[in-house]
Amino acid sequence: MNLLIFAITGLVIFLLFRLLNRIAKAFVGKRQLRSALLRVLPVVELVVWVAFSFWGVLVLFGQHQYYDLIVVLLAVLVIFGLAWFVFRDFLAGVLLKSEKALYPGQVIKTPIVEGKIKSMGFRNIELVNEAGETVNVPYSRLSNQLFIIPPENEDSLPHQAKIPLLPKQASEQTKEKVYKYLMAMPWVISPAPGIQIVKTSEGHHFMYVTFYTYMRTHALIVEEKIKALLKEDAEAD
16 A cells, blocks of 8 residues: 555656646746746756655655665665766866866867857856857766867957948948847857948948857858848838
């Protein structure tokens, strides 16, 4: 009977948290609140399962002569499991950094991910891939992977785009709009972009945009995005 109660309780807990997870994803309107709930729920579920484990030991072995020893062994397993979960990425990161001498701005390629290193935390590495997306990878996922580190190139140099303008677009308002657009792009990094509007002796207007990116291929994406913005702006007027 105790075993049946234990099994049913475990099933209820499992289904309850699956339901709560679906509710948090589907019915919470505010994005920040949804994000907070999705971060908190796994922690709460972990605490509940640990408590359930100790309760289960009491239900199944409460009358056993070695009950105290079983509780101690379970506590040791829980502590060891939590410690391994928390510190495995940290330890893998220490070994990875010491072996590979990685640093922000470096390009790496592995069978599971490739891109330029944006930052290196205590438990994970943050990369920017070819699409400009930021990818967080735990160090433990990379510890046994084959690394390819391409030779250094000139990706850290500024890129400059020369874009023709209509006379009505040669204004401070256009400069400000393009600047804000650039600052919102995931491909553009510091230092801040520089923008100049120049009128040639023939009466033509050009916008010169200087910006930095993580990868050379990102510069082409940024330039195309600026041209599309200016074209859309001209058609709207």
